[in-house]
Amino acid sequence: MKNAAAYSDARNKAQELVSKMTVEEAASQLRYDSPAIERLGIPAYNWWNEALHGLARNGITTVFPQAIALAASFDEKLVFEVADITSTETRAKFNVFSKQGDRDIYKGLTMWAPNINIFRDPRWGRGQETYGEDPFLTATLGKAYVHGLQGDEDILKTAACAKHFAVHSGPEGVRHEFNAEADAFDLEDTYLYAFEELVKEADVEGVMGAYNRVNGEPACASDFLMSKLHDWGFAGYFVSDCWAINDFHTHHMVTSNAVESAAMALNAGCDVNCGCCYVNLIAALEQGLTTEEKIREAAVHLFTTRYKLGMLGGSTPYDDIPYTVCACDEHKQKSYEASQKAIVLLENNGILPLDKSKLKTIAVIGPTATSTAVLEGNYNGTSDTYHTFLEGIKDSFDGRVLYSEGCHLFKDRVSVLAQPDDRLSEAYTVASLADVVILCLGLDATIEGEEGDTGNEFAAGDKLDLRLPESQRRLIECVRKTGKPVIAVVAAGSAINTETEFDALIHAWYSGAEGGRALADILFGRISPSAKLPVTFYKDADELPDFTDYSMKGRTYRYIENGSNVLYPFGFGLTYSKVEVTGLTYDSGNAKVSFKNTGSSDTQDVIELYIKPDDERCRENYHLCGFARVDTKAGQSGEVTVKIPDKAFTFVTEQGERVRAGSFKLYASTHQPDELSCKLNGTDFVSIGVNI
Numbered sequence: 001m002k003n004a005a006a007y008s009d010a011r012n013k014a015q016e017l018v019s020k021m022t023v024e025e026a027a028s029q030l031r032y033d034s035p036a037i038e039r040l041g042i043p044a045y046n047w048w049n050e051a052l053h054g055l056a057r058n059g060i061t062t063v064f065p066q067a068i069a070l071a072a073s074f075d076e077k078l079v080f081e082v083a084d085i086t087s088t089e090t091r092a093k094f095n096v097f098s099k100q101g102d103r104d105i106y107k108g109l110t111m112w113a114p115n116i117n118i119f120r121d122p123r124w125g126r127g128q129e130t131y132g133e134d135p136f137l138t139a140t141l142g143k144a145y146v147h148g149l150q151g152d153e154d155i156l157k158t159a160a161c162a163k164h165f166a167v168h169s170g171p172e173g174v175r176h177e178f179n180a181e182a183d184a185f186d187l188e189d190t191y192l193y194a195f196e197e198l199v200k201e202a203d204v205e206g207v208m209g210a211y212n213r214v215n216g217e218p219a220c221a222s223d224f225l226m227s228k229l230h231d232w233g234f235a236g237y238f239v240s241d242c243w244a245i246n247d248f249h250t251h252h253m254v255t256s257n258a259v260e261s262a263a264m265a266l267n268a269g270c271d272v273n274c275g276c277c278y279v280n281l282i283a284a285l286e287q288g289l290t291t292e293e294k295i296r297e298a299a300v301h302l303f304t305t306r307y308k309l310g311m312l313g314g315s316t317p318y319d320d321i322p323y324t325v326c327a328c329d330e331h332k333q334k335s336y337e338a339s340q341k342a343i344v345l346l347e348n349n350g351i352l353p354l355d356k357s358k359l360k361t362i363a364v365i366g367p368t369a370t371s372t373a374v375l376e377g378n379y380n381g382t383s384d385t386y387h388t389f390l391e392g393i394k395d396s397f398d399g400r401v402l403y404s405e406g407c408h409l410f411k412d413r414v415s416v417l418a419q420p421d422d423r424l425s426e427a428y429t430v431a432s433l434a435d436v437v438i439l440c441l442g443l444d445a446t447i448e449g450e451e452g453d454t455g456n457e458f459a460a461g462d463k464l465d466l467r468l469p470e471s472q473r474r475l476i477e478c479v480r481k482t483g484k485p486v487i488a489v490v491a492a493g494s495a496i497n498t499e500t501e502f503d504a505l506i507h508a509w510y511s512g513a514e515g516g517r518a519l520a521d522i523l524f525g526r527i528s529p530s531a532k533l534p535v536t537f538y539k540d541a542d543e544l545p546d547f548t549d550y551s552m553k554g555r556t557y558r559y560i561e562n563g564s565n566v567l568y569p570f571g572f573g574l575t576y577s578k579v580e581v582t583g584l585t586y587d588s589g590n591a592k593v594s595f596k597n598t599g600s601s602d603t604q605d606v607i608e609l610y611i612k613p614d615d616e617r618c619r620e621n622y623h624l625c626g627f628a629r630v631d632t633k634a635g636q637s638g639e640v641t642v643k644i645p646d647k648a649f650t651f652v653t654e655q656g657e658r659v660r661a662g663s664f665k666l667y668a669s670t671h672q673p674d675e676l677s678c679k680l681n682g683t684d685f686v687s688i689g690v691n692i
Helices: 004-019 025-030 067-072 076-099 125-129 136-149 183-190 192-202 225-233 257-270 278-285 293-308 329-342 389-396 424-432 470-481 517-522 673-682
Strands: 161-165 206-209 236-237 344-348 361-365 401-406 436-440 484-492 505-507 566-568 579-587 590-597 601-613 621-631 637-643 651-654 658-660 663-669 684-689
Touching: 004 293, 025 278, 025 293, 067 125, 067 136, 067 329, 067 436, 076 136, 125 470, 136 192, 136 621, 161 192, 183 192, 183 651, 192 225, 236 293, 257 278, 257 293, 278 293, 293 601, 329 517, 361 389, 361 424, 389 401, 389 517, 401 424, 424 470, 470 484, 505 517, 579 601, 579 663, 579 684, 590 601, 590 621, 590 663, 601 637, 621 637, 663 673
Parallel strands: 161 206, 206 236, 361 401, 361 436, 436 484, 484 505
Antiparallel strands: 344 505, 579 590, 590 637, 601 621, 601 663, 651 658, 663 684
């Protein structure tokens, strides 16, 4: 714990305050919508606030790229800055709203972010909320986000929350009754890694449980998971996912009624209930299912957090943050930078960057071209200004820009009374008249997201496959018949196989309110793309293990067995230049990487380091152990030092024990050290042996 004195002081105050409460009053404070206790001067407080990629659901804020897009930046400093801005805007709104007595949902200081679940299967609709498939990348960016949210002062700026603990990544449609089974190896190596890092290294203030069971135990009342938090020294508060405790008796069938469910969760260590089950705590107490001590200890945990936030008397370093910082130009500029660093170039036959002097007419076609939903993703705020793909292109090009929606995002027609494919003739005409077509495709959170939040009744927010909707596939076929050059821009929070060879292919994710400007910068060469995939893009979902199988065997780049099913590897992303690693040394925890920009353009790129122990017991192919963004000019050589964490020199045995190895192979490049990555990038990797 970084600030033990501040914690001790807050806990002492919390214990004193809770001791003055009746047991009924203490129990009332364990609800997410905790009421005021006027006789003790305690105002009402709603624990539920969201901050996945900016302050969400609270009016006008800065809308950053979705979490998976931030992960594609491979930029720890950027992720910290995004979270720092988010906490600044949260405090600004809290300052003015609380003075007006507005203590509604989404207006508090307890932020239920980041989502550090592992995006193990590309069909999962909520994968967009994560930092991808790699535990090290997830933990590194997650710690940066927590740091940005919580700040460096004795008083927390806001309180971050690591979710969803644990072994949680779909399917959405069965999450309320599903039992995720994971062996000791996968728990230690994959599913618990980031949570342990955020607790131990970032002092994350909150942890949220998941809906599903884990090896038979409800995640919000799991003795195994709670014991892990205890072992790691977790000293914050634990919250249930929303209405997850109700699932105990309505879906998991591990209790008979709400009273038993409330007692089970509280006894296990769940301090606050997002939901309504804890209104039954006094009944549980009267029936002998829990104790007053359990109720009071949970209340102490919660008031410790509130004291650490400076919410109960006294001033804080954040009281003078003005409302005017919300969505200010400085914050929007950082969102713009994040969008630029998040957009991944996957294919380019040389058409990009576009030469404006050789173009008279550009056709912008597709259902995501004017969409603000594809800028937002889910768990999002609202911007006062959105720059769509079409607007970004129009603002950057002086010639004629022709536009056609082309098709509905997923329905077979745009106009309800029209025949199917009612916009294809327009799309064909527009494409025929242009020098180049920018085809804007993809998904949005209405068909890819959380169960209950999407309109995807077929898969409850998950994807059935990796293909684009049929309406868009027909649009692609139509436009390609014109014979015009086509640059495809796909907006999605996950892997998509377009099943088409375009002149260039860009994966834009859900790119934030400034996404259109950033896209135009890349299309016209104002900047070089520099993002990398934080997930593996596969060709066919049918070649993957069953969605409900939580074994990591055959999943992600670390355990992939069927390499022929990989379309684009984890860590892959093109630039407009070519950065090659020329040397690698290691000494005392630091890797020194030499590189040269052998291309003709200035660019940023990401140096990636992977490691594999020389031990036959290790099941991984290798894993990411370090990364660094570099800024390099054409023809320039450079050097960067990357710290390799001590944990990288361990591996997990079949029994789930993390052990050290004596020798390793360390790899460095701008991509994975695999054959496909080398082929797609046109560059090799450098490797050395390391003895510890």
